[in-house]
Amino acid sequence: MNKNILGILGLFIFIFGFTALSNENFLSAYNLQNLVKWSSLYAIMGIGVAFVIITGGIDLSIGSVIGLVASLMALMVRSEWDPAVAVLVLIALSLGIGLIHGLLVTKMKLQPFVVTLCGLLFYRGISRWATDNQSMGYGDTETLNSLFSGKLAIGSFVLPAPFFFLVVVAVLAAIFLNRTIWGRYLLALGNNEDGARYSGIETGRLKITAYVICSFLAGLSGLLFAYELDSVQPAQTGEFYELYAIAAAVLGGCSLRGGQGTILGVIIAAAVIRLLRNSINLLGISTHLEYAIIGMVILCGVSTDEIIKRIMAKRRAAK
Numbered sequence: 507m508n509k510n511i512l513g514i515l516g517l518f519i520f521i522f523g524f525t526a527l528s529n530e531n532f533l534s535a536y537n538l539q540n541l542v543k544w545s546s547l548y549a550i551m552g553i554g555v556a557f558v559i560i561t562g563g564i565d566l567s568i569g570s571v572i573g574l575v576a577s578l579m580a581l582m583v584r585s586e587w588d589p590a591v592a593v594l595v596l597i598a599l600s601l602g603i604g605l606i607h608g609l610l611v612t613k614m615k616l617q618p619f620v621v622t623l624c625g626l627l628f629y630r631g632i633s634r635w636a637t638d639n640q641s642m643g644y645g646d647t648e649t650l651n652s653l654f655s656g657k658l659a660i661g662s663f664v665l666p667a668p669f670f671f672l673v674v675v676a677v678l679a680a681i682f683l684n685r686t687i688w689g690r691y692l693l694a695l696g697n698n699e700d701g702a703r704y705s706g707i708e709t710g711r712l713k714i715t716a717y718v719i720c721s722f723l724a725g726l727s728g729l730l731f732a733y734e735l736d737s738v739q740p741a742q743t744g745e746f747y748e749l750y751a752i753a754a755a756v757l758g759g760c761s762l763r764g765g766q767g768t769i770l771g772v773i774i775a776a777a778v779i780r781l782l783r784n785s786i787n788l789l790g791i792s793t794h795l796e797y798a799i800i801g802m803v804i805l806c807g808v809s810t811d812e813i814i815k816r817i818m819a820k821r822r823a824a825k
Contacts, residue, residue: 510759510811511771517807518778525785532788541777541784543666547730549776550672551747552754553679554723556772557716559755560683560696562764563611563618565717567625568724568751570633571603572744575728577633580642580738589650593729600725601718603629608714626748633740643737654733668730672773675723680769692716696764753804754779759811779804 525532551568558565575596582592603625610621644650656667683689695702695709703709727747732738758775760767782800786793 511768511774513811513814514758514771514774514778514807517803518774518781521778521781521785525781525788529788532784537784537788539666541780543668543734544784545773545777545780546666546668546672547727547734548750548754548780549773550668550675550723550730551727551751552758552772552776553675553769554720554727555748555751556755556758556760556767556769557679557683557692557719558618559752559760559762560692560764560767561713561716562696562699562762563713563716564622564752564762565607565720565724566619566622566748567603567607567629568720568727569744569747569749570626570629571600571721571724572728572731572747573738573740573742574629574633575600575725576732576735576738576743577637577642577740579729579732580644581636583644583647584642589647593650596729597722597725600721600728603725604718604721605714607721608717611717612710612713630741633743637738637740639740641737641739644733650729651733654730655736668734671726671730675726676769676773679719683767683769688712688715693765693767696761696766698765750776750779753800757804757807778807 531537551572555565555568578596578599579592582595583589587595607618607621607625610616611618652667654667683692691702691707692712692715694705694707695712699709728744731743735743754776755767755772756762756775757778758768758771758773760772779800782803783796786796786799791799
């Protein structure tokens with residue numbers, strides 16, 4: 507376990523312990539289940555954007571893709587689409603969005619910031635237009651409710667469905683990143699794109715793959731959020747979620763310069779962000795300060811990590 511993961515884990519333990527001692531309701535089964543559920547949802551988004559950040563790119567459209575998928579799902583349910591077909595169509599749409607982003611970045615040589623910022627605006631606008639900007643529910647879709655927002659028991663423990671989606675996503679992502687040649691190529695691309703290209707690595711295809719993975723997980727998150735919230739508000743569902751995802755990736759050890767990142771770190775960081783929100787509510791701190799507190803904690807965490815890295819680098823150079 508590297509120093510970055512140990513640092514973010516220490517921060518999680520500190521906040522967890524402080525909140526548990528300050529409010530007895532924190533350790534209730536209901537609150538802990540909610541914490542696991544929402545941490546899982548944040549982590550799935552964070553893992554997606556981590557792949558893009560590792561390449562040295564960025565994806566600002568995650569929240570809008572979530573809102574688009576949730577909105578279209580509501581429309582499909584209202585139109586009595588077969589649930590399985592609706593899910594497959596929306597997953598295919600998410601993959602297509604990632605493919606378009608990747609092609610624009612690699613073939614058109616457009617900046618990822620610009621491409622995904624335009625995506626953020628475009629997908630949000632389509633969501634509002636398609637639903638006439640009206641809030642919509644999901645009706646009586648028992649199968650999808652059970653799949654995306656149900657609870658599964660393991661012995662005496664009851665865990666929300668998003669947790670199991672996270673386990674599958676995290677295991678597959680970790681294997682891809684750490685145990686396959688494509689994962690090593692992805693890290694090499696982020697460290698030195700020109701060097702990776704001269705070594706014969708298909709850097710364009712790898713970048714496209716990263717954006718496809720990111721949008722796919724954003725689409726999956728859209729389905730999970732949709733059935734967890736049980737309704738969609740086209741103008742608000744998924745709003746700012748891209749910032750939570752990027753924050754989780756960066757706080758979890760992904761360098762915005764590319765070439766560095768771990769799946770476990772992203773998961774712990776996502777749990778820290780959600781834990782902070784939970785703690786703010788339980789400790790009676792004004793919710794108006796929520797974003798300010800989260801922002802300061804993330805800034806302090808990233809700054810501390812960067813300072814430690816520089817100190818370690820100087821020590822190695824001195825030796």
